[in-house]
Amino acid sequence: MTPRGLSAADIRRRNRSGILRLIHRHGAMARNDLAGTLGLTRASVTILSGELLDEGLLEEAGSSGPGGKAGRRKIYLRIRPEAGILIGAGVEPDRLQVLATDLAGRVLGVRDIPSREFAGTGPAEILNPGKRRGTAASGRPGEAAAASGGPSAGADPGVRLAGAVLAIAAELLGLPSPAAAGVVGAGLGVTGRVDPGTGTCLREPRIWNRPVSLADPLADALGVPVSVDNNVRALALAELLLTETRRDPPPGLLFVKYGPGVGGAWTAGGPPWAGAQNRAGEIGHTLVEAEGPVCPMCGRRGCLESLVSLGALRARFGRGDRGSRAGIEALLDRLAREAPGEYSLLAARFARALGNAIQLLDPSRIALYGLPFRGEDLLARIASQVESTGRPCEIRRSGLDPSLPALGGIALALDRFLEAGGEHSGTKLGTSAGR
Structure with missing residues (x-):
């Protein structure tokens, strides 16, 4: 029997999320320890961890023992950092920073551009002044936008920002489609008053003169789940997820x-x-x-x-x-x-x-x-x-590097990925801050 209102798929996703969050917080853990902490049977944890191992999200990380009643050795499981790439973006009145990391938060690439460029210039011109990119051969989400230089300079502000993030992410990863490069999620922290439930910047007069929808255009451009929040709330989440604070x-x-x-x-x-x-x-x-x-x-x-x-x-x-x-x-x-x-x-x-x-x-x-x-x-x-x-x-x-404000976006993306039990698609997702 499942709790009222939750399907078997919901329960499975919640339990996968619990396993990933525990391992992310404490480091490598054995199946018995995961089962005891989560209140699940060892058989359930064995099945779910087996899925995560088969998908490449977890890997074995040594053993100890013998342990347990049967005298078995404990085999420890950890999250495999290379299993996915996260894209984080930070929008401030004077700049946009785009950052790529692995699932352990290790920096793979970072680039800053002045805000005047993403606010009023097409992303192709940002990266390659006077050049126009060729046409994409694939129909994957975001590839056509990246190949054509992204949305036009005259587009909606959220679409224009999404195009700039896409162009920089494609440059950092060396592929036109973030999804094809193994990106599993993206997050955006922006100054001003932000509604995390809708992914909308409600007020930031230093950048825009009206409310701007950010989550939907960015998810459309990147082809991966996107979470958006105020930059300081996003950085506070990064303090909890990406520094030693996460352990205690x-x-x-x-x-x-x-x-x-x-x-x-x-x-x-x-x-x-x-x-x-x-x-x-x-x-x-x-x-x-x-x-x-x-x-x-x-x-x-x-x-x-x-x-x-x-x-x-x-x-x-x-x-x-x-x-x-x-x-x-x-x-x-x-x-x-x-x-x-x-x-x-x-x-x-x-x-x-x-x-x-x-x-x-x-x-x-x-x-x-x-x-x-x-x-x-x-x-x-x-x-x-x-x-x-x-x-x-x-x-x-703070344990965060103050030169990398886009770590807030990385934390938003990681939090959503963990909450989804490591499952991802091109679906537009709001930030989990509203949970």
């Missing part, structure tokens, strides 16, 4: 991204929570100083972002280096040397916002992400000031 995830995690603005995401024993209006965890727009400057994004006076963002620092202390990421590091270094009082004030403002979040959410850990936290000084100052408020909370640097 905290019961409550507040993920904070700094640079060029300030963003946040909140998770409590599951995927990052989007909230009723898809704005949960936005610590950057919480009030820090009532008489502070007006924020150009939220319109409120004295939010954290209005005081510590790259734009705010440039307005008060000079432009620094060109480029939003190098610029904020350069400005903070200069501030620490030339205006230590202002530097301490910046840390205090951060600590005030984090203290308020701790009081409200009671997280067990805060992960700070971004180039400004590569060094120890700013992180240590913030942690010390939060500790002095009497609100205990572990504050640590």
Whole structure:
């Protein structure tokens, strides 16, 4: 008998997903251990793991023993990294990053282009100025678009972005069709307010002047399942899936991204929570100083972002280096040397916002992400000031590489792949953040 509302196929997929998620989280595991943890019979796990072995998703990884009542040796199973390729994309006001990894998160290729190019130029011209690609010989999903240079420059913004991602992915993989190259899923993290259920960017005035559907055009272009979410929620998911945090995830995690603005995401024993209006965890727009400057994004006076963002620092202390990421590091270094009082004030403002979040959410850990936290000084100052408020909370640097924002897209794709039990097709799928 199956639980009400679930077919035998649903149960099979759920159990396959449980096996893959456990092995992804803990590393190689034996069938007996999988059965005990999942509450399944060893016979069921043997059948399902046999399917996964036959499909090439799992491989044997050594043995130990003898073990068990029959004195059998334990044979350990692990996910085979080469069993699939994931495509992650990160959209920010100034750039698009496209990243390809294997199932273990190892980087196979990455490329950045300025946002003005994907926002207003056809993808063929992005990669090969003055050249036009030939016609595809195959009818696989996405091949015709890749071979012709993708959707035209005058197309819908979501279609144009999808064409740019397709063109870059094809270049990274050396094949016109991502599906033919072994891609099993793709994910897109985008700044602004995003509805993960529909894969739509609802508001990002720095890039588009209206809501833009992103998941459907990208799934059509790539021919693989696609998940879309806000970039900071996607990165928080990456913290849970792609770093050592996955082995012992905290019961409550507040993920904070700094640079060029300030963003946040909140998770409590599951995927990052989007909230009723898809704005949960936005610590950057919480009030820090009532008489502070007006924020150009939220319109409120004295939010954290209005005081510590790259734009705010440039307005008060000079432009620094060109480029939003190098610029904020350069400005903070200069501030620490030339205006230590202002530097301490910046840390205090951060600590005030984090203290308020701790009081409200009671997280067990805060992960700070971004180039400004590569060094120890700013992180240590913030942690010390939060500790002095009497609100205990572990504050640590994120385990993610801040130069690879598209890892958020990789995490979205991996999460969907694991949730589907390793099964994939060209079906358009929403992010699992809404589970």
